[in-house]
Amino acid sequence: MKTFYLFLAAMIIPYFLSAQILEKQENTSFGMQPCLTTTIQNINKKDVIKLWKKFFKKYGKVKKNSKAKEYYSTGVRINRIKAGDPIDVYAKFTDFVTDTKISLFFDLGTAFLSKEEFPDEYSGAEDFLNEFSVYVRKYIVKNQLKEAEYMLKKLNKKLLKDKKDNQKLHEKIETYKNKIKKAENDIKLNIAAQKDLENKIDLQSMKLKELQNKLNSIDK
Secondary structure (H helix, E strand, O other): OHHHHHHHHHHHHHHHOOOOOEEEEEEEOOEEEEEEEEEEOOOOHHHHHHHHHHHHOOOOOOEEEOOOOEEEEEEEOOOOOOOOOOEEEEEEEEEEOOEEEEEEEEEOOOOEOOOOOOHHHHHHHHHHHHHHHHHHHHHHHHHHHHHHHHHHHHHHHHHHHHHHHHHHHHHHHHHHHHHHHHHHHHHHHHHHHHHHHHHHHHHHHHHHHHHHHHHHHHOO
8 A cells, every 4th residue: 555655655756857849939810929838748639728728717718719729818917917907918828638738828909929039927837838838737636636536536445355265265165074074974973884784794794594494494
């Protein structure tokens, strides 16, 4: 059991480390623009999009631009990025086998957010993306915990069944031992009965012989 929880802890801890956030230039419905990106392991794009909508609900509504394959929210206030003034946020999500890359674009009104042009705002955006990254990682770990709890419950159930089976097997052994003991006793009784019958047969044979002799002697 101790080994199981050590393994689980080793699996969970990396998810709560700060995400590696990079600044890149990527294509949007507004052309190539600077964005903040990070990649989260072991989750598909569909689930990340659902989490993004849920996470972003406190800031505003998330809409989808199907043609550009991006999600956007206009006129929202995220004080840690730009206090007081509304901004537009664009998000793109890309599948990489079992991982999902998140790309966030922040339109500050005068220009898209970049580290060189808006260092203070960029720091707030990093914090914002990291918060969402932790939000997603917590979701992943909660699901892993549920799965681990289910597996543990399943293993305990299997162990209980094996213990019951073991008890039944021991009971069978005891039953067989008793049957063998009875059979061995029955064999002894059978052997004794055979000897008694053999003695009776010998006596009956002698009696028959005597009567035959007696019969034969009457004619003489």
